[in-house]
Amino acid sequence: MRLGMLTPSSNTRLEPATAALLRDADGITAHFSRFRVTEITLSAAGLGQFDEAPILAASRLLADAKVDAIAWNGTSAAWLGFPRDEALCARITDATGIPAATAVLGFREAFTRVAIRRVGLVTPYTGDVQEKIRANWGAAGFDCTAERHCGLSDNFSFAEVPEDEVAAMARAVAAEGAEAVAIVCTNMAGTALVETLEAELGIPVFDSIAVTLWAALRAAGTDPGRIAGQGRLFRL
Numbered sequence: 001m002r003l004g005m006l007t008p009s010s011n012t013r014l015e016p017a018t019a020a021l022l023r024d025a026d027g028i029t030a031h032f033s034r035f036r037v038t039e040i041t042l043s044a045a046g047l048g049q050f051d052e053a054p055i056l057a058a059s060r061l062l063a064d065a066k067v068d069a070i071a072w073n074g075t076s077a078a079w080l081g082f083p084r085d086e087a088l089c090a091r092i093t094d095a096t097g098i099p100a101a102t103a104v105l106g107f108r109e110a111f112t113r114v115a116i117r118r119v120g121l122v123t124p125y126t127g128d129v130q131e132k133i134r135a136n137w138g139a140a141g142f143d144c145t146a147e148r149h150c151g152l153s154d155n156f157s158f159a160e161v162p163e164d165e166v167a168a169m170a171r172a173v174a175a176e177g178a179e180a181v182a183i184v185c186t187n188m189a190g191t192a193l194v195e196t197l198e199a200e201l202g203i204p205v206f207d208s209i210a211v212t213l214w215a216a217l218r219a220a221g222t223d224p225g226r227i228a229g230q231g232r233l234f235r236l
Contacts, residue, residue: 001028003216004062004070004098006055008037008187010155014073017191017209025226028217031065033058037074041153042128050076052088056095063096069220070100073186073212077104079132082140099219103208106215107182110206111142113236120173120181121147122166124158124188133184146176158187166190170197170205180204186212194231204232 007014011034018030035054039046059070070092077085082104089100111119119137121144123130134144148169150161166189170181180203183190190207197205214233217224227234 001220001222002065002067003028003030003213003220004059004065004067005030005032005212005216006058006062006070006072006074007032007034008074008155009034010038011073011187012156012159013187013189013191014209018213021191021210021213021227021230024228028222028226030213031062031067033062038155039153040125040129040155042079042132046153047080050074050080050084052091055088056091059092059096059098059100063098067098069216070096070098071212071216071219072100072102073209075103075184075186075208077102078107078136078184079129081136082108101212101215101219103186103212103215106211107184107206107208108140108142109215109218110204110211110233110236111180114180114204116180116204117141118143118145118177118179120145120170120176120178121184122149122169122173122181122190123147123184124150124152124161125185126151126153146173146178148172155187158185159189161188163189163193167193167197171201174201174203178203180206183207194233195229198231206233207231210234
């Protein structure tokens with residue numbers, strides 16, 4: 001099974017973390033196609049990076065590799081709204097004939113399956129982006145009752161937030177009563193923390209990179225349980 005992964009150009013966390021998740025999953029490989037994303041802001045330039053044309057062009061390149069699903073490993077619909085990714089998935093499938101998934105739609109599905117209503121939101125983003133996410137998710141029934149963010153906008157810099165800082169933010173939102181922690185950014189060091197944090201906090205910890213892989217496996221028609229020892233998500 002081949003999974004096609006759409007990747008922000010300045011992301012350095014996604015590919016090694018996905019490879020680590022798939023290390024013991026015999027017969028499943030991930031293949032990456034990039035398009036330009038360098039900043040996360042609400043400016044015209046920042047929002048314009050997520051126009052469909054370059055995303056669809058990158059999707060068509062993945063289709064040449066005969067992948068079984070195509071996943072958008074980005075969280076832009078968290079602040080642009082769930083309908084944005086619903087439409088994107090439909091366009092990718094129309095263009096390639098391949099089922100599609102995204103990180104943000106994966107979060108929605110995971111929250112729904114576990115009946116999560118109080119989310120602890122952890123991101124590297126600026127305050128205005130964070131508030132957009134809280135508004136969109138709250139309108140969908142997922143209240144971000146606790147949040148921590150780093151105030152960063154340069155996409156490359158997100159990968160440089162230390163793991164211990166990410167873990168501290170997760171602990172802080174859990175302490176405020178969150179039913180699950182959502183680490184929202186595919187260029188943030190959360191993936192390797194999941195099992196330890198879940199054991200410590202006693203609640204699910206959903207990391208964007210893992211969520212996208214989980215959603216991609218479901219879109220490809222295979223059991224996400226083939227990924228062992230990587231947290232509660234893959235047992236849903």
